[in-house]
Amino acid sequence: MKKLVALTLASLMLLAGCSSTPKNDGNEATPTPEAAATEADVIVVGAGGAGMTAAIEAVNAGKSVIVIEKAAMTGGNTTRSTGGMNAANTPEQDLIEFAEEAGVEKMLASAKENYPDLAELTATVEKQYEEFKANPTGYFDTEELFMLDTLVGGKNLNDHALVEVLANEAKNGIEWLKTIDANLSQVGSFGGASVKRIHKPVNDEGKTVAVGSYLVPKLTKAAEDKGVQFVMETAATELVVTDGKVTGVKAGDTTYTGKAVILATGGFAANTEMVLKYKPDYKGFVCTNAPGMTGDGIAMATAIGADTVDMEQIQIHPTVSQETSALITEGLRGDGAILVNSEGKRFFDEVGTRDAVSAAEVAQPGGFAWLIVDNKMVEASSVIAGYIKQGLTVEGADVEALAAAMGVDGAALVETMDKWNACVEAGKDEEFGRTSFANKLDEGPYYAIKVAPGVHHTMGGLKINTNTEVLDASGNAIPGLYAAGEVTGGVHGANRLGGNAVADIIVFGRIAGQQAAAYAN
Ligand SMILES: Cc1cc2nc3c(=O)[nH]c(=O)nc-3n(C[C@H](O)[C@H](O)[C@H](O)COP(=O)(O)OP(=O)(O)OC[C@H]3O[C@@H](n4cnc5c(N)ncnc54)[C@H](O)[C@@H]3O)c2cc1C
Structure with missing residues (x-):
């Protein structure tokens, strides 16, 4: 079995052009393979963030749990996640100063102009904002603004009920993570x-660290400590249905039997054939995902009549290194980085949604861009230090030297940087309408990373309700079958916002574990 799985992964990697090495800090947990028991109250398929969160919650509800994982290590794509987790109305936000008036006003104007269907929600947020301005205490963010951002970002294709749960529960997810010793204490754009x-998490020196390689060992340890049994290097292939109820999972010759099954197998971005079926235009794009993200859960569930939603909604991310397929986190732009084209000129609001930034980038000469940071940003982030160590950057002691290393016109880049620093000082970007600025880019050495879009996230997947029950084509829940995380569709609509997937796996992973446990009573 192990040999077969290894061969399968290798061939998938070749097919998908996906990198085989997880981009983490070497912290992945590797539970001891153990295949003694084949029966438990709840069977979870997939040991990524959603699966392990669900497993922990099912055990917390008093149930026995087996997690089946096809890779040799826990974590899946969750290990690769870098930026962080979105949550509104948290105590962590109240520790920072509110200076995002322009961001809120831009969103309200955009929602009013483009999304009349969201008028009620927009009016609620506007009222909340007026109340805050009249009596500014703490930081301004609300669950409703989180919903509005997510729906506008997702072009209002999202399932509103799922988005409401995401927005309301994410702050509880941040608190829940503290119970497994995971503290996402730093808040950013x-x-x-x-x-x-x-x-985002920070290390002992107060520097930002990647969220996935921070969370996965903690989730794995918590699950192991609570007695979850991991069956590693074992690919589930089929759901077992008895009298109309899902009662187990087949993996090769072995059947794992349970009262409920949770599918948490992640998305399908690494399955080139499946991606091109829905998005033929993405032929030749690199992919940021772990090689195992091949849509197995979708195949298993649709084989027994499950419905899917938004399958053609596949996200490309604008900042991917084309040589290594490594994703360069959006957090850099949130923390002040800019994008310039091969002429050394800015061309778009860098913190716009991923679909919009990707489209603008593709329209530049050569279809690529350079992401620029300065030494201050490097000093504050061990994530950027990691990019430098991986050889992803070119460097210059000053802006002219950086331009030479990038092969762009020095005078043009100096002019761009001066203009940008003036925008930061004024807190206004007349040319492209960016509303988050952080600090000036004015301390050498300067670094640039060459980036272009890559296939990143599959927004579509299994159709679920707010209890994470998987629905059939008639909208009825399939008894005993639950799903959470990137295997599902509907939460993110036509475009996922950065930070919303980690919120998704924690929020809906918890619900799946609780609901499956209740069903297994
Ligand atoms: C490079 C990168 C950076 C990202 N950064 C962020 C970020 O900063 N913030 C954010 O919100 N989102 C981010 N995302 C997205 C986010 O990480 C994922 O959407 C999320 O982690 C998916 O979690 P999951 O538990 O659903 O699936 P995964 O974590 O992918 O786990 C699925 C697991 O199921 C296993 N599996 C699959 N098929 C089978 C099978 N047949 N049998 C057994 N096991 C199986 C896989 O091996 C895997 O371990 C990022 C994604 C990538 C690729």
Whole structure:
């Protein structure tokens, strides 16, 4: 079995052009393979963030749990996640100063102009904002503004009920993570969010660290400590249905039997054939995902009549290194980085939504851009230090030297940087309408990373309700079958906001574990 799985992954990697090495700090947890029991109250398929969160919550509700994972390590794409987790109305936000008036006003104007269907929600947010301005205490963010950002970002294709749960429960997810010793204490800006909402971990020196390689070992340890049994290097292939109820999972010759099954197998961005079926235009794009993201859960569930939603909604991310397929986190732009084209000129609001920034980038000469940071940003982030260590950057002691290393016109880049620093000082970007500025880019050495879009996230997937029950084509819940995380569709609509997927896996992973446990009573 192990050999077969290894061969399968290798061939998938070749097919998908996906990198085989997880981009983490070497912290992945590797539970001891153990295949003694084949029966438990709840069977979870996939040991990524959603699966392990669900497993922990099911055990917390008093149930026995087996997690089946096809890779040799826990984590999946969750290990690769870098930026952080969105949550509104948190105590962490109240520790920072509110200076995002322009972001809120821009969102309200955009929602009014483009989304009349969201008029009621927009009016609620406007009222909340007026009340805050009249009596400014703490930081301004609300669950309703989180919803509005997510719906506008997702072009209002999202399932509103799921988005409401996401927005209301994310702050509880941040608190829940503290119970497994995970503290996302730093709050910052990210694309498509009107205010500072993304929650990130920091190391002992106070530097930002990647969220996934921070969370995965903690989730794995918590699950192991609570007695979850992991069955590693074992790919589930089929759901078992008895008298109309899902009662287990087949993996090769072994059947794992349970009262409920949770699918948490992640998305399908690494399955080139499946991506091109829905988006033929993405032929030749690199992919940021772990190689195992091949849509297995979608195949298993649709084989027994599950419905899917938004399958053609596949996100490309604008800042991917084309040589290594490594994603360069949006957090850099949130923290002040700019994008310039091969002529050394800015061309778009860098913290716009991913679809919009990607489209603007593709329209530039050569279809690529340079992401620029300065030494102050490097000093504050071990994530950027990691990019430098991986050889992803070119460097210059001053802006002219950086331009030479990038092969762009020095005078043009100096003019761009001067103009940008004036925008930061004024808190206004007349040319492209960016509303989050952070600090000036004015301390050498300067660094640039060459980036272009890559296939990143599959917004579509299994159709679920707010209890994470998987629905059939008639909208009825399939008894005993639950799903959470990137295997599902509907939360993110036509475009996922950065930070919303980690919120998704924690919020809906928890619900899946609780609901499956209740069903298994
Ligand atoms: C480079 C990168 C950076 C990202 N950064 C962020 C970020 O900063 N913030 C954010 O919100 N989102 C981010 N995302 C998105 C986010 O990480 C994912 O959407 C999310 O982690 C998916 O979690 P999941 O639990 O649903 O799936 P995964 O974490 O992918 O886990 C799925 C697991 O299921 C296993 N599996 C699959 N098929 C089978 C099978 N047949 N049998 C057994 N096991 C199976 C896989 O091996 C895997 O371990 C990023 C994604 C990438 C790729």
